[in-house]
Amino acid sequence: MEKIMVVFSSTTMPRSxxxxxxxLAKRKQAKLIILDVRDxxxxxKVAALTENIGFMGEKVVRDLKKDIAHExxxxxxxxxxxxxxxxxxxxxxxxxxxxxxxxxxxxxxxAREKKVKTILCQRxxxxxxxxxxxxxxxx
Amino acid sequence: xxxxxxxxxxxFLIGLSLSLLLAISLxxxxxxxxxxxxxxxxxxAMAVVLWGTNALPLSVTGILVMAALPLLxxxxxxxxxxxxxxSAVFFILGAFxxxxxxxxxxxxxxxxxxxLKRFDGSPGRLVAGVLLTSASMAFIMxxxxxxxxxxxxxxxxxxxxxxxxxxxxxxALLFLSLAWGAIIGxxxxxLGGARNPLALGLLNQYYGVKIGFFDWIVAAAPLVAVMLLxxxxxLLISFRIDIxxxxxxxxxxxxxxxxxxxxxxxxxxVALIMALTLLAWISLGNRIGxxxxxxxxxxxxxxxxxxxxxxxxxxxxxxVILMYGGAISLGSALVSTGAAQWLAGILLTGSELTPVxxxxxxxLISKLLTEGISNVATVAMVLPIGFxxxxxxxxxxxxxxxxVALPSGLAFMLPMGTPPNAxxxxxxxxxxxxxxxxxxxxxxxxxxVFIVMALIYWPAIGLRLL
Numbered sequence: 187m188e189k190i191m192v193v194f195s196s197t198t199m200p201r202s203x204x205x206x207x208x209x210l211a212k213r214k215q216a217k218l219i220i221l222d223v224r225d226x227x228x229x230x231k232v233a234a235l236t237e238n239i240g241f242m243g244e245k246v247v248r249d250l251k252k253d254i255a256h257e258x259x260x261x262x263x264x265x266x267x268x269x270x271x272x273x274x275x276x277x278x279x280x281x282x283x284x285x286x287x288x289x290x291x292x293x294x295x296x297a298r299e300k301k302v303k304t305i306l307c308q309r310x311x312x313x314x315x316x317x318x319x320x321x322x323x324x325x
Numbered sequence: 326x327x328x329x330x331x332x333x334x335x336x337f338l339i340g341l342s343l344s345l346l347l348a349i350s351l352x353x354x355x356x357x358x359x360x361x362x363x364x365x366x367x368x369x370a371m372a373v374v375l376w377g378t379n380a381l382p383l384s385v386t387g388i389l390v391m392a393a394l395p396l397l398x399x400x401x402x403x404x405x406x407x408x409x410x411x412s413a414v415f416f417i418l419g420a421f422x423x424x425x426x427x428x429x430x431x432x433x434x435x436x437x438x439x440x441l442k443r444f445d446g447s448p449g450r451l452v453a454g455v456l457l458t459s460a461s462m463a464f465i466m467x468x469x470x471x472x473x474x475x476x477x478x479x480x481x482x483x484x485x486x487x488x489x490x491x492x493x494x495x496x497a498l499l500f501l502s503l504a505w506g507a508i509i510g511x512x513x514x515x516l517g518g519a520r521n522p523l524a525l526g527l528l529n530q531y532y533g534v535k536i537g538f539f540d541w542i543v544a545a546a547p548l549v550a551v552m553l554l555x556x557x558x559x560l561l562i563s564f565r566i567d568i569x570x571x572x573x574x575x576x577x578x579x580x581x582x583x584x585x586x587x588x589x590x591x592x593x594x595v596a597l598i599m600a601l602t603l604l605a606w607i608s609l610g611n612r613i614g615x616x617x618x619x620x621x622x623x624x625x626x627x628x629x630x631x632x633x634x635x636x637x638x639x640x641x642x643x644x645v646i647l648m649y650g651g652a653i654s655l656g657s658a659l660v661s662t663g664a665a666q667w668l669a670g671i672l673l674t675g676s677e678l679t680p681v682x683x684x685x686x687x688x689l690i691s692k693l694l695t696e697g698i699s700n701v702a703t704v705a706m707v708l709p710i711g712f713x714x715x716x717x718x719x720x721x722x723x724x725x726x727x728x729v730a731l732p733s734g735l736a737f738m739l740p741m742g743t744p745p746n747a748x749x750x751x752x753x754x755x756x757x758x759x760x761x762x763x764x765x766x767x768x769x770x771x772x773x774v775f776i777v778m779a780l781i782y783w784p785a786i787g788l789r790l791l
Contacts, residue, residue, distance in 0.1 A: 231747070232744070232748055232750075232751045236469055236744045236747070237642055238384075238642075240470075241384075241519060241642040242640070242641075243637075243638065243641045244638070244642075245640055246428065246639075249473070254476075254748075257753065258753060265490075
């Protein structure tokens with residue numbers, strides 16, 4: 187059975203990506219690997235902006251980063267639940283993989299491990315050297 | 326945020342800025358421009374690239390500017406560093422310490438919760454409550470701090486209402502109210518945004534003229550009031566309320582207040598000092614000086630044992646002082662070397678600029694720039710040129726300050742344009758595309774209201790364009 191991987195991060199989790207991956211998995215009768223990369227891109231970016239442009243001190247920035255990271259985790263958890271429900275309803279076989287750390291490196295690593303041929307994601311990142319053994323579709 | 330693209334982009338921009346510095350410094354001096362003026366312009370071009378792109382932190386660019394001015398022989402070293410001691414720099418130092426005391430003691434959060442509690446009841450009232458609370462808080466402390474303080478409170482409210490990110494329109498309403506309230510409130514006083522004291526510092530450096538604390542409020546108040554109403558309307562039209570009951574929000578606010586317990590001795594002291602400081606700024610600011618009052622108030626916080634120096638370091642990023650020093654020194658160098666006048670002459674050649682087109686054009690440039698770059702950087706880059714062009718047209722420099730500083734504080738459209746927008750966007754309740762249309766509408770409305778206010782209201786309060 188073909189495997190399609192859809193990738194979310196704590197930074198991006200668009201609705202269109204979920205709809206697109208379900209539709210593709212259904213059409214190709216493929217198994218869907220749902221990869222959730224818990225990166226800190228969003229919280230780091232907002233914190234840097236608040237520190238460098240807003241001139242807020244270390245404690246304010248640290249607390250804000252924690253609040254944002256917590257909020258993003260909560261959102262991704264809800265999003266995964268929604269996807270799981272949709273998978274069960276559509277009777278699409280699926281597997282959820284949770285990874286922490288750099289976005290691009292995790293995609294390549296999990297894709298190789300799971301022998302995935304097609305990857306759906308939103309963020310346009312350069313995958314590491316030797317990674318193009320799979321097709322990446324940006325939604 | 327691409328890991329691969331970031332460093333190379335940064336290196337390119339730093340290289341570009343240094344190339345501009347070298348190229349402009351080494352080219353044959355144009356007619357009518359002194360060698361020092363040419364080099365001042367070269368440093369200005371470098372700073373525009375670095376401040377505009379954030380290739381280096383704003384404060385580091387400030388240091389680079391201060392070092393480059395004596396190195397290239399534009400200003401004497403003592404002269405350049407002395408400009409760092411502008412009173413606006415010390416006003417912001419004191420104001421940031423006061424804001425730090427409000428955050429450290431929890432007074433700011435308590436004030437926010439008490440204000441929010443008054444607006445529960447219906448979903449529409451709660452949105453208005455978040456908008457007004459955020460704006461009111463930004464009257465007395467930096468808007469970025471307000472957004473950071475209110476963010477976890479609004480997250481708690483959204484969770485209690487079981488709002489689903491990206492689906493719930495009400496969630497988007499709450500977080501955009503938080504951001505836009507802070508942005509609009511931030512232009513209301515000298516305390517809401519760092520750009521306001523910077524504009525004052527540049528005015529003082531160029532013309533020796535000051536704007537009183539209360540005078541600023543009087544000049545900006547109608548814009549703040551009208552924009553809050555318009556923002557509320559645009560929000561409700563763009564994101565229809567999809568929830569009927571918000572009673573659980575009250576519970577969250579009450580629980581937060583309960584957790585904080587009674588008002589502490591430290592909070593009372595800070596509240597008293599803050600109230601006295603505000604009174605002194607309004608009634609004695611012109612006589613004693615805004616900076617002196619701010620400094621005395623911050624010393625009082627230490628005398629009364631509310632603050633320790635470690636607290637100040639926790640809550641304030643001192644880079645703000647370096648950014649200010651660099652911006653004021655550069656602005657001063659542009660004028661004293663004749664570079665600003667030369668540049669204004671070039672820009673004005675063949676143009677039919679009138680006071681009204683100056684108002685329209687300069688405010689529009691400030692508005693457009695602030696969507697892409699930091700609002701402090703916008704003021705630092707646009708105001709020196711604005712002063713010189715305005716001077717050639719006989720424009721009142723006080724009016725020029727407001728023409729640049731007020732529109733440059735109003736960035737509604739892009740999530741990463743300003744920290745309040747970024748903080749609200751990080752909630753995950755809306756996508757970038759959903760923010761752009763209402764943000765653009767609000768940008769157009771705010772610019773229109775600003776022009777009308779400048780032409781009709783300002784003359785009525787004695788603030789003339791000419």
